[in-house]
Amino acid sequence: MARILALLGLFLSMHIHAEIRILTFASPPLVNFHKSDDIHTNHHFTGFSVDLIDKVFNDTNSKYSIQSKPIKRALYETKAIQNTCTFPIDRTQDREAQFKWIGPVAINRYALYSAPNTPISLTTLIDAKTYTHAVYSGTAIANYLRERQFHMYETKSLLQGLRMLLSNRVDLWVADTNSAKLLAEQAHIAQLKPELIFFTSIGFMACNNETPNADLYKLDMKLKEMYQSGEAQRILHLDE
Missing domain, CATH: 3.40.190.10 (Periplasmic binding protein-like II)
Structure with missing residues (x-):
């Protein structure tokens, strides 16, 4: 029984700290692509929205990876695959129920x-x-x-x-x-x-509906805290 409980604990720990796979697309200066020297990825990402997302994940000790995809493909994969998100996406009426939302991450x-x-x-x-x-x-x-x-x-x-x-x-x-x-x-x-x-338009990060609420809640709360302090506006250059 002790071994079973230990394995269950390990599984739950892995689930809670599951890496979020983020998909994005070129939208300078919010999202920029650069050739990467890393053989495991073809791009290095910078930009106002990228900086904001990176800060939110790092400050909440959340793991993520980021990849480039065309918008339509990014939305398709996000809708179909758990622990997948894409940004910056417009939160339209027809998309509202298809995803869980964090934002704003762009204006x-x-x-x-x-x-x-x-x-x-x-x-x-x-x-x-x-x-x-x-x-x-x-x-x-x-x-x-x-x-x-x-x-x-x-x-x-x-x-x-x-x-x-x-x-x-x-x-x-x-x-x-x-x-x-x-x-x-x-x-x-x-x-x-x-x-x-x-x-x-206001851009958000759209996430798969099966992504655990606890994982997304702490990200959303951190982002709201950054807007309240003005840090998010500075990162997005909204005060210029």
Whole structure:
């Protein structure tokens, strides 16, 4: 009996301290990918949201690993596999019951950008409906525009959308203002300014519904504590 209880205790200990597998995707400056020298992984991750997640896990002595996946694949695996989470994800009504949520881990303002030296005058979002748009596939903003029957090309990355804009394959590029600013700087584009900022979204970490509540509760409580102290806002650069 003592041996059985010891084995049960070991099992419960392993369960309580199970590693959380986190999936994410390129969304600079929130999430950036870099080539890694580690033969066991193909990326090293940095970014505002990555720093926030890392701080939350480290301060709660929680183990995690992080991998890159396209948004749609990340959501599919998170929904199907226990102890799996993905971020930064928009917490939409249709997703609400499919996951457990921790956040916010990101705050984005989405804008419409025209090509440099090709201004398009926009006052409201309705004004943009006659134009073609490049938008990152799998994002809530893509769903938002699709539901409103905008003419869109869904891209595999934000950078692909910028390239389509610069090559005049679309009239407008849909991107959050932080990502657009960073990608424009990297491409040495000084004239890229938003024609219209039209949507603000709050990004969360979505977790598989079978992930133990106790594991997620301590993460969520730590994050709330960081917002109360202002530390989370500083890490996300929301005070700039």
